[in-house]
Amino acid sequence: MIETAQAFGIDIGGSGIKGAPVDLTTGTFAAERLRIPTPQPATPEAVADTVKEILDSFEVEDGTPIGIAFPAPVKPGKPLGYMSNLDQSWVGVNIEELFGERCGRKVHVLNDADAAGLAEAVFGAAKGVDGLVIATTLGTGIGTALINNGTLVPNSELGHIIIDGKGDAEKYAADSIRTKEELNWKKWGKRLTKYYKLLEFYLSPDVFVVGGGVSKKHEKFFPYIEIDTPIIPAALLNTAGIVGAAQFAAMQ
Numbered sequence: 683m684i685e686t687a688q689a690f691g692i693d694i695g696g697s698g699i700k701g702a703p704v705d706l707t708t709g710t711f712a713a714e715r716l717r718i719p720t721p722q723p724a725t726p727e728a729v730a731d732t733v734k735e736i737l738d739s740f741e742v743e744d745g746t747p748i749g750i751a752f753p754a755p756v757k758p759g760k761p762l763g764y765m766s767n768l769d770q771s772w773v774g775v776n777i778e779e780l781f782g783e784r785c786g787r788k789v790h791v792l793n794d795a796d797a798a799g800l801a802e803a804v805f806g807a808a809k810g811v812d813g814l815v816i817a818t819t820l821g822t823g824i825g826t827a828l829i830n831n832g833t834l835v836p837n838s839e840l841g842h843i844i845i846d847g848k849g850d851a852e853k854y855a856a857d858s859i860r861t862k863e864e865l866n867w868k869k870w871g872k873r874l875t876k877y878y879k880l881l882e883f884y885l886s887p888d889v890f891v892v893g894g895g896v897s898k899k900h901e902k903f904f905p906y907i908e909i910d911t912p913i914i915p916a917a918l919l920n921t922a923g924i925v926g927a928a929q930f931a932a933m934q
């Protein structure tokens with residue numbers, strides 16, 4: 683593997699599985715990332731094969747910490763209890779065991795939004811921020827990470843809070859819904875206002891960090907999010923999941 687890398691990160695998403703060696707002194711990729719389309723259906727066995735393919739193609743050495751960001755709440759050592767946007771056959775799978783066996787080595791798995799939030803806290807927009815940061819990723823679903831005074835409180839699933847009369851928040855305000863329903867920035871901003879207002883009321887955060895691919899267009903929709911809490915775009919954009927996963931693995 684590349685000499686400047688101290689760890690390897692993989693980010694599993696609904697459309698792509700991406701991996702790169704990470705330089706943890708800077709929070710950047712030590713080599714260009716590899717992206718392989720997520721197998722369809724995205725069953726545990728098929729995804730585990732893709733993860734192995736990525737590790738093999740970078741010749742990741744034994745002993746390198748390997749972190750994997752995954753789009754569901756992950757309790758180390760326990761079977762997955764819930765899956766929103768990948769194949770339902772994941773429920774009941776011990777994911778660290780499955781990937782560990784397939785790859786022939788120890789891997790550390792965490793929730794994808796937690797990985798992104800951790801990366802923002804260590805290297806990005808939430809670095810050195812006191813108090814409670816809520817990092818949100820707006821994509822196919824809505825992922826959330828709670829970081830209190832720099833410490834991650836894992837497995838928050840605040841993308842699924844119920845918006846009064848509208849049901850599950852991610853089915854109402856995710857970026858995928860914006861494109862599916864062809865909402866303009868203002869209409870989407872109004873939906874996001876409802877969402878962030880609820881988080882604001884329940885958790886009194888000090889700052890919101892907004893990630894996910896669409897956050898690079900934050901100037902288009904932030905003006906329509908009317909809340910009292912400061913709201914800032916993520917700094918790492920599409921590297922956050924990989925960098926956070928690698929950081930998490932190195933911390934174990």
Ligand code: BGC
Pocket residue numbers: 752753754755765766767793794795796819823824825826839841852
């Ligand atoms: C999942 C979360 C995940 C988020 C973003 C949600 O549907 O329940 O665990 O972090 O999507 O992928």
